[in-house]
Amino acid sequence: MTQWQLLQGDILLGELSEYGCDQPFFLAHFTPGPGWESAMGLFEAWAALRGPDPDGSRTVAVMKPLRDLGLTLAPVGGGQPVLQVFRNCTLRIDGSEARLRY
Structure with a gap:
């Protein structure tokens, strides 16, 4: 499954590891990174x-405040395009679980 880095510019907010699907969302485990607090x-x-x-x-x-952060999802290892969060995809993070639709 796909792994993503959640970024605000060059700051790593966390990583997502897809593990399943609940149409129309991809399910992922979320691991916070050094910039997550923001x-x-x-x-x-x-x-x-x-x-x-x-x-x-x-x-x-x-x-709106989330969109204004300018977050992106970059695939770990390349291969897929970088997604602008809340422009190219929808992302919900609740604790260690994430739901991604792109």
Whole structure:
């Protein structure tokens, strides 16, 4: 399965190791990296978002700060393109588990 590095510029926030699929998401184990603290709270807020959001305002309020971080997913060992998180893919991280859709 694919392994990814979650990056903010050159700073490693963590690594994802895909292990399965729950369509339309790929499931991955997440291992925090040295820069994780800077984004952890934003991903926790995204993971905690539940329930109806008819006008999408709660979702936007949580996702915009994440999008503004300019995060990328780079495949370990190359072979696939680098993905811009929340532009080319959707990523949820909840503790040691991640869900990725690209």
